[in-house]
Amino acid sequence: MARLTSLAEAISENVHDGDTVAMEGFTHLIPYAAGHEVIRQGKKDLFLIRMTPDILYDQLIGTGAARGMKFSWGGNPGVGSLHRFRDAVENQWPRPLEIEEHSHAAMANAYEAGAANLPFAMLRGYIGADLTKVNPNIKQVTCPFTGEVLAAVPAIRPDVTIIHALRADRKGNVLLEGIVGVQKEAVLGAKRSIVTVEEIVNELNPPSPNSVVLPSWAVTAVVEVPGGAFPSYAQGYYPRSNAFYIAWDEIARDRDTFQAWIEENIMKARPEDFAKHAKKAA
Amino acid sequence: MARLTSLAEAISENVHDGDTVAMEGFTHLIPYAAGHEVIRQGKKDLFLIRMTPDILYDQLIGTGAARGMKFSWGGNPGVGSLHRFRDAVENQWPRPLEIEEHSHAAMANAYEAGAANLPFAMLRGYIGADLTKVNPNIKQVTCPFTGEVLAAVPAIRPDVTIIHALRADRKGNVLLEGIVGVQKEAVLGAKRSIVTVEEIVNELNPPSPNSVVLPSWAVTAVVEVPGGAFPSYAQGYYPRSNAFYIAWDEIARDRDTFQAWIEENIMKARPEDFAKHAKKAA
């Protein structure tokens, strides 16, 4: 059964130095508040996993929390580069970053295989692509019926997965809705999981019997953090702050402005500070 | 784009003698009206696929429409045997039935692989089970990363899949809800597909953005057949007739009573006759 707890406790109990950590979210429902708590607690040597590392992973990389990253697209969507990610790869600042790079299809299949307790995923993919030359974790498997050769990648089984969801009930059952990405798979494939939610309610009331629900017994910790996905968004609660994504480009371009921003907005901040972003709900 | 048409036309255009046909439905939403039309049109030499062949497949087998069947559980749920299926396997009446038998997990994975355009599916399955000795379509595949050996089965790609759904809009977009089984996979993995629905509406209005929808362009034909799942059921429309499932045991036990029932209730009937079962909605 999921434990309903505080963000500080959830992170301190479940995220350990050196862990393989997936903080997932495909544009929607990115767990910013939880990621900031990871930075605030000074977690080290993390191996980060995410299909679309965006600003949150730029922050984790720029503060030196990460030893490596497995990913398929590392940019600021619609804006441009992740400057901290580039600085780490191009100049090893603030430390070298080991990268394992895949395509979206491979990552999505690898999460799916992790949730399904399979050791690897297969896909019709990577044909003629140079990633196969630089990533030894892209192999092949042959169909025992047709002889066709498919690409194979290892399943993703993080030590801990962190996601943000819309709401949970008091037992810790969680509802996701809208662009649900790979979050369900990332939680089910992980050893431990933390879910921050916009609100904890008496009755979950999923709109459809087929809604995307994570039952309490498949989640380790549930934390109420209203606004916890900002500047990403929570469908039906508050919109994506595209303005912040645009503004980040300037903040992150320079090491000093980046560090000043981290100090002011993460180190001196608290999870409750995210609540102000939730107030903009229509 | 799906064609909105009559049941007679949908079956006559899309189901051909000798075809591999999946009429799916996991207890819920079994396409009885469509299956009866297949029998009425005298389709021959069909190779049937279904995880849980129940009364509908008993009827198809008993009338001699099927040359073979791929399945994982062939019984009358909670009642007992499928007598026509048994008569075909045990006594070759009315004709021999070639069988390819799997487990549920293998069939579900095989449908999934078909929808994903993969040549085969893999699973942690069949360990110590004798089906591996009698079904040459159960093979093995080795993980290129861990060396683990998994079971492999061919993907399911029917010539035509037939399902029943709750409703469609006038463009032919289809909504399923409740126990959705493998229907989405069976449609996406098939060359052609027929969907009968309880009603055609102006606006589909799925209750959640993550509802189970088949877009018009992924379906061949859509037909309005109210009550078309009886004695199975349509969530929110009418309940399962457990009484009919119990009664079938007696009807099908004997070849003569079976044939009389087919004559009366299929050969002399029309798709519109199913509408009376839809009238019982709460």
Added chain:
Amino acid sequence: MSDFTPTEMMTIAASRALTNDDVCFVGIGAPSAACNIARLTHAPDITLIYESGTVGTKPDVLPLSIGDGELCDTALFTVSVPEMFRYWLQGGRITTGFLGGAQIDRFANLNTTVVGPYDHPKVRLPGGGGAPEIASNCGQIFITMALSKRGFVDKLNFITSMGHGEGGNHRERLGIKTKGPTRVITDICMLEPDPVTKELTVVSIHQGVTRQQIIENCGWPIKFAETVIDTPVPTETELQTLRDINARTKKAHQGTKEAA
């Protein structure tokens, strides 16, 4: 005979083995009754999963099929069948699976496929359904079957789902990490695999049953554990709960018979 039937005793004994923390993969018939009795008595927070995709169901009447609307209506959520078998069963999320069969052998292997040769069966049974993977992927397996010479056989015609295989560490040798059948609940006694040989052994005898009856109803020379206890008789609450749900169920399933 006391005031309960052997089938009632079997169902109630099975229900007692379940706890609040269990996530159960429920089969139709006796398992469904046992799981729901547990839920309605000592284990209100137990999670019941039916292979039709319904998770966390709380049916008011027992389903006739594995996919009655009642299961979906009362579920926390319902997933597709591929997801059920991939993420939830194979994903290792199920603590306890229930199985039964036409035949069982001394190592709790089950046959629900054929009597006679596979290619020319004397009796064609429904087949394995979910059983082969339930048997290997659930944390442990409970089996409910009435004890009879026809069902408890010396040698199976066909191994539909593996229990302890040839006994001993056979599961381990095949790389299976789950426990397999840990308990067989019959209408007259309860069996458990011997810790070493894995041969099913009588550990508990229901009220009014003699050892001789058990021996006569088993198709192999059945062994008794060093300590065999008397199965506690059903409590008033257990019996009443079972009879109430059976009555509701009977009423619900006897609709008007209609032709399609």
Added chain:
Amino acid sequence: MSDFTPTEMMTIAASRALTNDDVCFVGIGAPSAACNIARLTHAPDITLIYESGTVGTKPDVLPLSIGDGELCDTALFTVSVPEMFRYWLQGGRITTGFLGGAQIDRFANLNTTVVGPYDHPKVRLPGGGGAPEIASNCGQIFITMALSKRGFVDKLNFITSMGHGEGGNHRERLGIKTKGPTRVITDICMLEPDPVTKELTVVSIHQGVTRQQIIENCGWPIKFAETVIDTPVPTETELQTLRDINARTKKAHQGTKEAA
């Protein structure tokens, strides 16, 4: 210069290549604009899919990211990302995919990964995202990129996604059954692969552009097709539709800047 910009011409030219029957895998930026212009002008029934899982979207403003809430709000339905890549892209359901990149070569291979060596890049680009499998699994690929020497290069640093590989029947030899890039729409001209060699060749030139300009802006000695047409200029409707949606989009994305 006439009354439209090269970027407007590029977007409108791309939109014209789309039809009502297309199921498009849309990328951010120019492709998103082109697809929505098509939808708002000559192809109202076109199906737009974004890799975030949104199917049949009809956004009123263009998304900044691939997963803006607008896409989900206006979608027919939204699936998980594994389902998107498995059932819909790999499933072969997409007729047309849009790609762009930092670099393209004469066979329409694309690089969005690195400039310089992979292990010690001079510029680390975002990476391939969905591109490697979009390139092989969509029925055909349209590419939109402004023509420049920096972008249209003689040799790629890295093949992120394969177009026509080494040219000729290279795709076939690798067992790929889809067409690959059939059209490259730039800000000053349109290119198509030669039917035999698959080398990109100029087939249409936008208003006011000279052959010399095209030659000077391409990193390889670019070839012209036997028949080269003048790209029809944007219609009033096309231009107005594009400018309207751009204006709505600009307004929508300029919210108040806030710190997290």
